[in-house]
Amino acid sequence: MNEVDSKKSSxxxxxxxxxxxxxxxxxxxxxxxxMGDSALTVxxxxxxxxxxxxxxxxxxxxxxxxxxxxLIYSTARIGLDASMRAMISRAIGANDKEYAxxxxxxxxxxxxxWTILIGGSGIIFTDQLLSMVGVSPVVVEAAASYMQxxxxxxxxxxxxxxxxxxxxxAGDSINPLKAVTVSRGIHIIxxxxxxxxxxxFPEMGIAGAAMxxxxxxxxxxxxxxxxLYKGNSGIKLSFIAYRVDVGLIWRLxxxxxxxxxxxxxxxxxxxxxxxxxxxxxxxxVAAFALSRRxxxxxNNTSRGLGRASAAVAGQNLGAGNIERxxxxxxxxxxxxxxxxxxxxxxxxxxxxxISSAFNADPDFLGHxxxxxxxxxxxxFPMSSVQVLTHGISNTGATVAPMNITLTTMxxxxxxxxxxxxxxxxxxxxxxxxxIAFGNIVRSAAFFWYFYRGNWLKPGxx
Numbered sequence: 001m002n003e004v005d006s007k008k009s010s011x012x013x014x015x016x017x018x019x020x021x022x023x024x025x026x027x028x029x030x031x032x033x034x035m036g037d038s039a040l041t042v043x044x045x046x047x048x049x050x051x052x053x054x055x056x057x058x059x060x061x062x063x064x065x066x067x068x069x070x071l072i073y074s075t076a077r078i079g080l081d082a083s084m085r086a087m088i089s090r091a092i093g094a095n096d097k098e099y100a101x102x103x104x105x106x107x108x109x110x111x112x113x114w115t116i117l118i119g120g121s122g123i124i125f126t127d128q129l130l131s132m133v134g135v136s137p138v139v140v141e142a143a144a145s146y147m148q149x150x151x152x153x154x155x156x157x158x159x160x161x162x163x164x165x166x167x168x169x170a171g172d173s174i175n176p177l178k179a180v181t182v183s184r185g186i187h188i189i190x191x192x193x194x195x196x197x198x199x200x201f202p203e204m205g206i207a208g209a210a211m212x213x214x215x216x217x218x219x220x221x222x223x224x225x226x227x228l229y230k231g232n233s234g235i236k237l238s239f240i241a242y243r244v245d246v247g248l249i250w251r252l253x254x255x256x257x258x259x260x261x262x263x264x265x266x267x268x269x270x271x272x273x274x275x276x277x278x279x280x281x282x283x284x285v286a287a288f289a290l291s292r293r294x295x296x297x298x299n300n301t302s303r304g305l306g307r308a309s310a311a312v313a314g315q316n317l318g319a320g321n322i323e324r325x326x327x328x329x330x331x332x333x334x335x336x337x338x339x340x341x342x343x344x345x346x347x348x349x350x351x352x353x354i355s356s357a358f359n360a361d362p363d364f365l366g367h368x369x370x371x372x373x374x375x376x377x378x379x380f381p382m383s384s385v386q387v388l389t390h391g392i393s394n395t396g397a398t399v400a401p402m403n404i405t406l407t408t409m410x411x412x413x414x415x416x417x418x419x420x421x422x423x424x425x426x427x428x429x430x431x432x433x434x435i436a437f438g439n440i441v442r443s444a445a446f447f448w449y450f451y452r453g454n455w456l457k458p459g460x461x
Contacts, residue, residue: 064289079260093318413438
């Protein structure tokens with residue numbers, strides 16, 4: 001074997017060929033790093049809420065609102081990730097690495113434009129966005145600087161998600177996890193120094209957590225770009241033949257738009273529910289913010305599991321292996337069921353301990369424990385929805401997940417939450433009951449679509 005072949009073999013060995021071997025083993029090898037990646041994302045958000053809790057539950061409420069807006073900004077771009085992942089995984093499965101690089105370059109172009117236009121607007125209109133929710137001026141003041149700096153941090157995270165998604169689609173799940181682990185670790189460690197001014201650092205209050213995140217996300221972005229540039233993970237980033245391909249950009253947007261709408265309306269619905277909850281005071285808002293983040297430890301982990309199953313399914317669809325593609329998502333649901341059972345047990349056994357770890361105010365604790373118990377009951381439907389949404393969308397079938405989510409969210413979940421909150425004695429507790437029931441219906445619809453198999457279309461996109 002000559003030197004060139006030796007280097008090529010070494011490069012290819014760093015990614016996993018998902019078209020061969022055991023499907024559940026391939027899935028697990030791809031899934032655990034992405035599950036870890038997703039879990040770290042929520043732990044990162046909870047860490048900010050933990051420090052906010054030291055300043056009172058009103059600060060928790062403010063950060064919860066800010067994180068909801070940031071989530072909309074971040075998830076609106078996830079549709080692009082879905083189309084890019086689908087195209088790259090199928091291209092790798094068909095052994096067309098040049099096309100995979102071309103898709104990545106066009107995705108980077110779209111993301112840069114998105115970051116400048118939408119991220120910049122978020123920074124400019126932060127105060128107006130926070131005031132829209134209807135919380136007290138104290139809550140708005142607590143969150144404003146934090147939210148502006150987080151828009152900058154999440155602009156860098158857009159590129160971490162994009163480049164990490166490209167690596168995952170090519171079969172490399174380890175390097176993206178390294179980047180996320182480093183960035184999350186730096187954020188968590190650096191945050192208290194900037195919040196409280198330890199060891200001579202500037203005392204920035206809760207905005208210090210966002211400043212720490214800017215540093216952390218920038219370093220994570222550089223790590224992923226370095227891996228892509230070296231080309232040791234099945235896909236190599238090269239700008240030599242770069243050109244703006246309007247046709248491909250439109251195809252990326254067209255395929256990804258339904259996935260983007262799915263993500264935006266899901267995070268947008270959280271804003272609508274937040275406005276509903278704010279009618280009952282700042283304590284329920286704080287409980288809403290924290291309970292959704294705790295719940296998202298399972299949901300975000302399930303999203304990682306769904307994206308991993310899509311990488312396996314996408315490469316197999318690119319290679320024409322339809323049954324292996326379907327098996328990947330079926331095994332993802334099995335793993336999700338085990339994860340949900342563990343999480344539900346922990347949430348129900350340690351409800352008060354989880355709640356009081358953030359703030360011991362009796363008003364806050366009363367709402368928080370109620371929310372957590374209700375949402376724990378619906379853990380498996382919620383997690384299975386995440387697996388199937390991301391598993392199916394990231395293979396390129398984005399329209400059906402959008403239709404299912406839009407229909408169940410706006411015709412069932414939102415109306416039921418408002419009705420139970422304002423028309424019954426449940427008051428703010430009606431919102432989590434509406435969320436739980438909506439997810440049960442949504443899960444049933446996704447299972448029906450999954451077993452029909454209409455999303456199993458082989459070949460390139």
